[in-house]
Amino acid sequence: MLRILIVASLITLQGCAAALVAGGMGVASSVHDRRTMGTQIDDKTLLARVNNLLAESPEIEEYAHINVNVYNGIVLLAGQAPNDDLRNKAEQAAKSVQHIRKLHNLIRIGTPTTAGTRTNDVWLASKVKANLLADERVDGLHVDVMVEDSEVFLMGLVNANEANVAVDIARNISGVARVVKAFEYMQQ
Known part of the structure; x- marks a missing residue:
């Protein structure tokens, strides 16, 4: 229904x-949801922490477009960065957040989308x-x-x-x- x-x-x-x-x-x-309520809250907290760290980088903010999703402690980074340096910088920022079980860095090298x-x-x-x-x-x-x-x-x-x-x-x-x-x- x-x-x-x-x-x-x-x-x-x-x-x-x-x-x-x-x-x-x-x-x-x-x-x-198949996750516990505690895990759902943890995922929202991890999402906020990763997004905050990415926002603290003026280079990432200005030159890249990165979306983040978190599910059951697994972080997904997707979007565009103009070069490997910014892609790697975003990955390192995300990896610095505690309690991430796994990270998928699927940021593509290219111009940010319109x-x-x-x-x-x-x-x-x-x-x-x-x-x-x-x-x-x-x-x-x-x-x-x-x-x-x-x-x-x-x-x-x-x-x-x-x-x-x-x-x-x-x-x-x-x-x-x-x-x-x-x-x-x-x-x-």
């Missing part, structure tokens, strides 16, 4: 789809999330979605079948250039 309500809302409120998917699902996903590209990324993320929530084969609440320059990054605590279904859903959405798995796998 919840999935039907979400999909109906997204269709009706297309202009607010990203806000609905990203913000409106917060309470439902927190209760339904506002138009970032707007498209938000739209793609909402389409991917809505399709995950609407599909009966996977519980979309167990999959975090981040999009950078039309690349979809998927995180979550899932089994192998759920990961494969989520990737299949994401890669078949128009506009998605590539799907990258950063899942943590559960025992089946």
Whole structure:
């Protein structure tokens, strides 16, 4: 029933789809999350710490565009940096935060994306999330979605079948250039 309500809302409120998917699902996903409430809070704290450290670097702030996601102590860095030095500087800043279990540095070398590209990324993320929530084969609440320059990054605590279904859903959405798995796998 919840999935039907979400999909109906997204269709009706297309202009607010990203806000609905990203913000409106917060309470439902927190209760339904496979992580403990303490781990969810820890992840939000780690996210804030990594973002703060990146913001403290004037070079990163001015010349790079980096998004951060944290799930179950695993940090994902994605975006663009003009050179390896800034990419590595961002990685070292993130690694300096205590209690990170693993770090995926998927920052691409290149010019930071434009506002138009970032707007498209938000739209793609909402389409991917809505399709995950609407599909009966996977519980979309167990999959975090981040999009950078039309690349979809998927995180979550899932089994192998759920990961494969989520990737299949994401890669078949128009506009998605590539799907990258950063899942943590559960025992089946």
